[in-house]
Amino acid sequence: MKRFALILSAFVLLTACKKEAHGDANLHITGNIKGLSQGKLYIQKIVDTSLVAIDTIVIDGKKGFESHLKIDSPQMLYLFLDRGQTNSVDNNLPFFAEPGNMTIESSNEEFFARAKITGSKNQKIYEDYVTIKNRFNNDNLDLVKKNLEATRSGNVKQLDSVMAKSDQLLKRRYLYTVNFALKNADHEVGPYIALSEIYDANIKYLDTIRKSMSPKVAQSHYGKMLTKFVADRKKAETTE
Known part of the structure; x- marks a missing residue:
């Protein structure tokens, strides 16, 4: 019984820490860019007439990526791929984000053309x-x-x-x-x-x-x- 209480306490503490770490985020994005082992991903939105980064994700041998964001309502965001060496014309992927869980999968070679985005009706x-x-x-x-x-x-x-x-x-x-x-x-x-x-x-x-x-x-x-x-x-x- 004492052991169960300790496990329960640990679970509650872990859940509380996760909630605090992500603050009031209401959009959870997970994804994978096949073939990308080094580089950066920037999630951007348009402010006035300029693209502004709202999250930066460093890819360093990781298989996938994730981001926790707070958006007031569904809106168009952009996933920008910085390969570090080349600046391809297909390095910016627009996606219509909405609160909830979304998944973005693509490839390093054909970042825009191979993109598959799920989790958003919009x-x-x-x-x-x-x-x-x-x-x-x-x-x-x-x-x-x-x-x-x-x-x-x-x-x-x-x-x-x-x-x-x-x-x-x-x-x-x-x-x-x-x-x-x-x-x-x-x-x-x-x-x-x-x-x-x-x-x-x-x-x-x-x-x-x-x-x-x-x-x-x-x-x-x-x-x-x-x-x-x-x-x-x-x-x-x-x-x-």
Whole structure:
């Protein structure tokens, strides 16, 4: 009985120490970067218009990594990989963080392309959006290529056709993004997409997204940002 009491006391003490060590953290991130034995990971967030590190993780022979953070509401964070020797273009990985447990797995060779992020509903919705967004981007690249070819050959008829298709593609992308943000207005990723992808859209669309936000999302970081952004746009357009 005495031994059991000692074990119980030790467990309570260990739990209390862990809680104190992580303070009021509400986001626990664990992960592994396959093939990375030396380097640093920085978890960053945007403050004003700059990326600011909120945690630094040193990789020195460790197999995995973890971080305990406090976030006020779901928001986009960035996992920056500093390999120490090279500065690759794919060294910054955006992920939509939300309170709870998240896992990030990737590789040193293809840090961005191989990333697998789990534990966040907003992240899953964002990935669905990015998949369609990439299709629009690929279609746009094809039109850019055709535009260059028509310019070089002086084919005015083809240039006009490419321009018309470009305008149609842009309208389709904006309408798709508006509808996607509306459909997901009950998640914080909804106002985030509105702010990051279609901030210059017709104010009536942005205002519709704003009005469609759930009360919880409206009080979130991006919800408040969208509300202010729409109000500022309305004020600016009224005074023009």
